[in-house]
Amino acid sequence: AQSVAQPEDQVNVAEGNPLTVKCTYSVSGNPYLFWYVQYPNRGLQFLLKYITGDNLVKGSYGFEAEFNKSQTSFHLKKPSALVSDSALYFCAVRDNAGNMLTFGGGTRLMVKP
Amino acid sequence: DTGVSQDPRHKITKRGQNVTFRCDPISEHNRLYWYRQTLGQGPEFLTYFQNEAQLEKSRLLSDRFSAERPKGSFSTLEIQRTEQGDSAMYLCASQKVQGTIHEQYFGPGTRLTVT
Numbered sequence: 160a161q162s163v164a165q166p167e168d169q170v171n172v173a174e175g176n177p178l179t180v181k182c183t184y185s186v187s188g189n190p191y192l193f194w195y196v197q198y199p200n201r202g203l204q205f206l207l208k209y210i211t212g213d214n215l216v217k218g219s220y221g222f223e224a225e226f227n228k229s230q231t232s233f234h235l236k237k238p239s240a241l242v243s244d245s246a247l248y249f250c251a252v253r254d255n256a257g258n259m260l261t262f263g264g265g266t267r268l269m270v271k272p
Numbered sequence: 273d274t275g276v277s278q279d280p281r282h283k284i285t286k287r288g289q290n291v292t293f294r295c296d297p298i299s300e301h302n303r304l305y306w307y308r309q310t311l312g313q314g315p316e317f318l319t320y321f322q323n324e325a326q327l328e329k330s331r332l333l334s335d336r337f338s339a340e341r342p343k344g345s346f347s348t349l350e351i352q353r354t355e356q357g358d359s360a361m362y363l364c365a366s367q368k369v370q371g372t373i374h375e376q377y378f379g380p381g382t383r384l385t386v387t
Contacts, residue, residue, distance in 0.1 A: 163314075191374055193374075193375060195378070200380075200383075201380055201381075202276070202278075202363055202378035202379050202380045202381050203315070203363070203365075203378040204378070205375045205376070205377060205378075208374060208375050210374055249314050249315070251314075253374075258303070258320060258327070258328065259305070259317035259320065259328065259330075260305075260307075260315075260317065260376060261317070262314030262315050262316070263314050264312075264313055264314050265312075265313070265314050
C-alpha cells in the first residue's frame, strides 16, 4: 500500500524568507508525486508534479520541489515566501500502475509579514 | 477555461435522509474521481470512472454510497440513509489521460453536514 507522510502540521516563516514543506512517501515501483494547495473553503489547486527526469521540478507561483529517491522525499520549496502563500499544502503519490492519489495529512503554511 | 464544478456547495441534512451531489468535469476529461475530506485530514479516494465505466471503488465506499457517470460526462454521488459520520467535504476531480498528463484537477467540493 502506498502512503505519504507530512511530518509538520504547521510551518511558520517570515515573508521574504525561504520556505520548505516536507513530504516523504512509500510506494511500490516508481512514484508519481504531486503537490496541491488548498485555500479556505476551496478545492485543491495543482502546483507541480514529478513523473520522471530532473529531480528538481518547477511549478506554479514560484514553487519548486526536489525529488530524492534514496530518502523517498519530495519537499516543496520556495526561495522567498509571500503572505499570500499562507494556505494548506498537500503532498500526494500514486504508483505507475495505479490511478488513485494517496494524500498526506497536510501542512499549514503561515507566512507572517 | 472552465474548471471542475460541483453542486451544491453546501448541504445540511438530517440523519437518515438521502442526498445527491453532482460533479461536472472539465470538458474532454475522460477520467473522473470522487474523494472525501474530513476536517484536518487529506482527501481520501472513494471511486473513479473512465468515461462511463466505474473502474475502482475504495473500501470506504459502503453500500449506502453509489456513484454514476451515465454518459461519460457529469457524475453523481448519492448517499442513502445518511449518518453523522458522513459529514465531510466531498471532492470531485477530473483528469485527461494523455501522454505525460497525470495531474487531477479538483472542484471546489460539496460540504455535507449531517445533523
